[in-house]
Amino acid sequence: MTSPAAPSPTPPPWPHCAEGTTTTDPVGCRGVHVTGHTRCLAHLPSPDRAAHLAALVPGSNVDHRGTTFDGPLLTALLDALRDPITARPRLGSALFEAATFTADADFRGATFTADARFDTAAFTARARFDRATFTDAAQFERATFSADARFDRATFTARAQFYGATFDSHAQFGDVTFTANAWFNRATFSAGAWFDGAAFSADARFDAAEFGAAADFGDATFTARARFGAVIFSADARFDAATFGADADFGDATFTARARFGGTRFRGNASFADTGFVGRVMFGRTRFHADATMVGAVFDSEAFFGGTVFEEHANFAGATFRGTTLLGPLECRGRLILTGAVFGVPATIQAVATAVECVRTRWDSAATMRLRYAYVDLTDAVLTNNPVTIATHTAPFVDTYGIAVDERAMTGTPDIRLGSLAGVDAAHLVLTNTDLTECRFFGAVHLDQLRLGGETAFARTPPGMDVRRVVPLRWTDRLALAEEHHWRATAPGRARLRAGWATAPPQPGPAACPPGPPALAALYRQLRKAFEDGKDEPGAADFYMAEMEMRRLDRRPGRGHAERGLLTAYWALSGYGLRASRALAWLLLAMAATVLAMVLWGLPTSDPKPLTTGTQAAPGQPVSLTTDNPEPVLTGPPRTRLTGKRAEKATRVVLNSVVFRSSGQNLTTAGTYIEMTSRFLEPVLLGLAALAIRGRVKR
Structure with a gap:
């Protein structure tokens, strides 16, 4: 058990009773003098006390700072202030600073028509302020409630201050109405605190308050600002x-x-x-x-x-x-x-x-x-x-x-x-x-x-025609990264190619340059691998094409013209092996050109006939014969060679060349070289077209 604190040697700022002064307590009773007397209400002789209480009427001002109230004394005081119509106490200015209530402090239904000051008051038993009405400031700063404190349905129409108050037992503020500021800063609630249904119409401050048990603010209404900064809720907070x-x-x-x-x-x-x-x-x-x-x-x-x-x-x-x-x-x-x-x-x-x-x-x-x-x-x-x-x-x-x-x-x-x-x-x-x-x-x-x-x-490349070239080209769309859009939108010259690239959205801070082709090629390469692992071959194909495109547009020093030229040819012929229509178009064009070349220069005018010659040395001797195949020759002007029959022969030669077969047709020397070229180039174009088709249908 904790020993009580030693009495303070500092006297209060009001004229006090000083009853019970000792060497260890030179101040004695701190109760304020009753008007016209030198004793507090608790130590006032009975006749004087009775006369004082008899002089009170409902609404009277009372000043009992530092006074100690037991049960009968407080009851007698409140009875003297009780309104005969409402049967409830009605107080004017009520000064109870530093007062001590050793029994139940029953202010239920009381009306405080002026200031109510309970600063540093000590309630050692229950404090009952249920349905009380405070029409002016109500101050309970640093007050101590050792037992239950009940303010259920109380009404505070002016400032309510519980700064630093200590509630050692239950604190009940259910359905309380705070019309003005309500301050519970640094208050300590050691047991349950109930503010359920409370209405705070002005600022509610609980900064640095401590709730040692359950805190219930369910259904509470905070009309103005509510401050719970640095509050400690040691149990459930509702x-x-x-x-x-x-x-x-x-x-x-x-x-x-x-x-x-x-x-x-x-x-x-x-x-x-x-x-x-x-x-x-x-x-x-x-x-x-x-x-x-x-x-x-x-x-x-x-x-x-x-x-x-x-x-x-x-x-x-x-x-x-x-x-x-x-x-x-x-x-x-x-x-x-x-x-x-x-x-x-x-x-x-x-x-x-x-x-x-x-x-x-x-x-x-x-x-x-x-x-x-x-x-x-x-x-x-x-x-x-x-x-x-x-x-x-x-x-x-x-x-x-x-x-x-x-x-x-x-x-x-x-x-x-x-x-x-x-x-x-x-x-x-x-x-x-x-x-x-x-x-x-x-x-x-x-x-x-x-x-x-x-x-x-993903983003896609802008479709349409490139109208800035001499020969308009139709651009097919593909998947693209946003960074490629940003780079192309600001890239000079031919790298941009056509309109429709999206610019980078504004970013905070200094504007950063979008990554160029080397970085974009690396991004596309990594993401292509992600698509391949996901078995999305068409998506991987688009990112492969984008990677190759970035490599082709890479203009860093040290990048050889031969590599860029090879990549450009690969792009032009088949879209890096991914555009079947482009490869087939080139194949048909190459076949048409080969057929025309064969008709004009590759097929002889007429098939040469073998010529056999020989001599007989003497009658009865064997004859020696030699057969020669004359070289195929062309005769007549070129316009005479453009016939349907010659075109049909040339077509057979070209079709056989596409599939690596020899036609067996007699050809001129120029035709032989034309066929050799066709047998190399056109199967490659056919293979590129097949590869592109496979890449689009494979999953």
Whole structure:
């Protein structure tokens, strides 16, 4: 048992009773003098006390600072002030500073029509202020309530100050009405504190207060600003169905046990910056009408946000999640900011959001982000040895209460759009049903291990004709990275080729130059490997073509003209072996040219007949014969050679050349060389066309 504190040697600032002065207590009784006497009410002789109380009427001012009240004395005082009509005490100015109430202090239903001052008062038994009315300032600064303190349904129409008050037992403020400021800064609630249904019409301040047991603010209404900065909740804290009409500040607060905000409404900015949630925190069905700030918050246990609605931005920048996390299903009509957040355990994020910012976000465990409508930025995100899946949720979310998440405020398609993977190690990243049209890949590593599933959309090259060339060419479309668009949109000369390339969106800070062909070729090479591993041959073919295109457009010093010339020929003949129509067109053109050359110069005018000559040495001797094949010759002008018969022969020769067969036709010397050229070039073009067709149909 703790020994009582020694009496203070400092006398109070009012004329005091001094009854019971001793050597150890030179001040004695600190009760203020009753008017016209030199003793306090407690030590006033009985006749004088009776006369004093008889002189009081309802609404009288009373001054009993420092006085000690036992049960009968307080009852006698309040009876003297009791209104005969309402049967309730009615006090004017009530000064009870530093007073001590050794028995129940029963002020139930009392009306304080002027200042009520209970600063540093000590209530050693129950304090009952149920249904009391304070029409002027009510001050309980540093008051001590050793037993239950009940203010249920009390009304404070002016300032209510409980700064530094100590509640050693239950503190009940249920359905209390605070019309003016209510200050509970640095108050200590050692047992349960009930503010359920309380109405705070002006500022409510609980900064640095300590709640040692359950704190219940369920159904409370905070019309003006509510401040809970640096508050310590050592047991369950309940704010279910509370309404915060203006800004709510929980910055630096600590919730050691469960924190419940189910169905809470935050109509102003809500700040939980650097708040520590040691126990389970539940924001189910909570609605934030303005910005919600949870910067630097720490969630050591389960964090549940099912059915939560953020009408503006939700800022979790730098937050730490150490317990099982279920962020959602939630709706965020602004930005869901997870910049710098750390997820140390498996996390599931289900959100309908305009944007999700995961810049420098760290996932130390497996995580799944199922999103709708969101623009996602993963710049410099850290994925450590566990898969992180980002996917478009194909159907509207249904929260744990069986209610569909409202999407009427969202615009566009439900597909999520990735803005950047710069600085990300993509080895453990899985993207499903995502739109990568605007995604920037430059700076990411291990893109060859990126896993793509479902319907993944990339940007495409602008289609149409290149009208800046002498011979118009039709450009077929293919998959392209956003960085190629950005580079082509600003590239000078022939690298740009045609209009329609998208420029880079504005970025904060100095504008950075988009990566050029060498970097783009490396990106396309890695992503092509990702497509191949996913058995998407058509997609891999497009990225192979893009890689080759970047190699062809690489103008770095040291790159040989021969290599660029070879790549240009490869592109022109078959689109790097990927454009069957181009290879077939060249094949048909080459065959037509070969047929024409054969008709004009390759086929002789007439087939030469063998000529046999010989001599007989003497009658009866054998005859020696020699047969010669004359060289095929052309006669007549070229126009006479353009006949259907000669064209048919030339066509047979060319068709046989395409499949590596000899026609057996007599040819001129020029025709022989033409056939040799045809047998080399045209099968190559046929093979390129077959290769391109196979690349498009293979899966």
